Amino acid sequence: MIEIEPARASDRPAIEALLRANALPTAGIELALGTAVVAREEGRIVGCAAIEPHGSAGLLRSVCVELGRRGFGLGRLLVERAETLAAARGLAELFLLTETAADWFPRLGYEAGPRETAPAALSGSPEFTGACSAGAALLRKRLSPETPAG
Numbered sequence: 001m002i003e004i005e006p007a008r009a010s011d012r013p014a015i016e017a018l019l020r021a022n023a024l025p026t027a028g029i030e031l032a033l034g035t036a037v038v039a040r041e042e043g044r045i046v047g048c049a050a051i052e053p054h055g056s057a058g059l060l061r062s063v064c065v066e067l068g069r070r071g072f073g074l075g076r077l078l079v080e081r082a083e084t085l086a087a088a089r090g091l092a093e094l095f096l097l098t099e100t101a102a103d104w105f106p107r108l109g110y111e112a113g114p115r116e117t118a119p120a121a122l123s124g125s126p127e128f129t130g131a132c133s134a135g136a137a138l139l140r141k142r143l144s145p146e147t148p149a150g
């Protein structure tokens, strides 16, 4: 059975290993661990999603599902649970940069936009300053307190 739950501080090494195995950046992950969720299967982490808070905006990052667990809706559930955590923390809008899933996030309500429209506060995030290439697509989604739990 797979359970989706808030990440614990002790999950950091397993999250970083999952990100590295899927060629996703780990730089700055500590900024997002307080608003991160994991999918746990018999104690093992098979998926994660995290949000770096920057003022009233958040950077959704590190959305990842282990190869053998993809295609069962876990990715969607992880993002929805991370959104719920973010909304509960008062974040109004989420942004993300992606080189690999620009066609997937619109299914979850994210819309592509020019990178320059990201709030200045996010520009200092490690993903903006280097971990993600300049060619990565920017997507955004406005959150409401009614954002459904996964």
Ligand SMILES: CC(C)(COP(=O)(O)OP(=O)(O)OC[C@H]1O[C@@H](n2cnc3c(N)ncnc32)[C@H](O)[C@@H]1OP(=O)(O)O)[C@@H](O)C(=O)NCCC(=O)NCCS
Pocket: 022, 024, 061, 062, 063, 064, 065, 066, 069, 070, 071, 072, 073, 074, 075, 076, 077, 097, 098, 099, 100, 101, 102, 103, 104
């Ligand atoms: C993107 C990702 C998290 C999706 O996880 P998942 O658990 O398979 O997602 P879901 O089961 O909710 O959705 C599966 C559907 O999305 C599609 N999909 C999955 N990844 C996709 C991608 N990168 N681009 C476009 N569509 C994608 C699948 O084909 C499937 O389509 P279907 O429902 O028509 O069959 C997973 O593929 C992954 O970890 N990729 C590598 C890391 C990555 O690129 N992360 C995003 C950047 S931060």
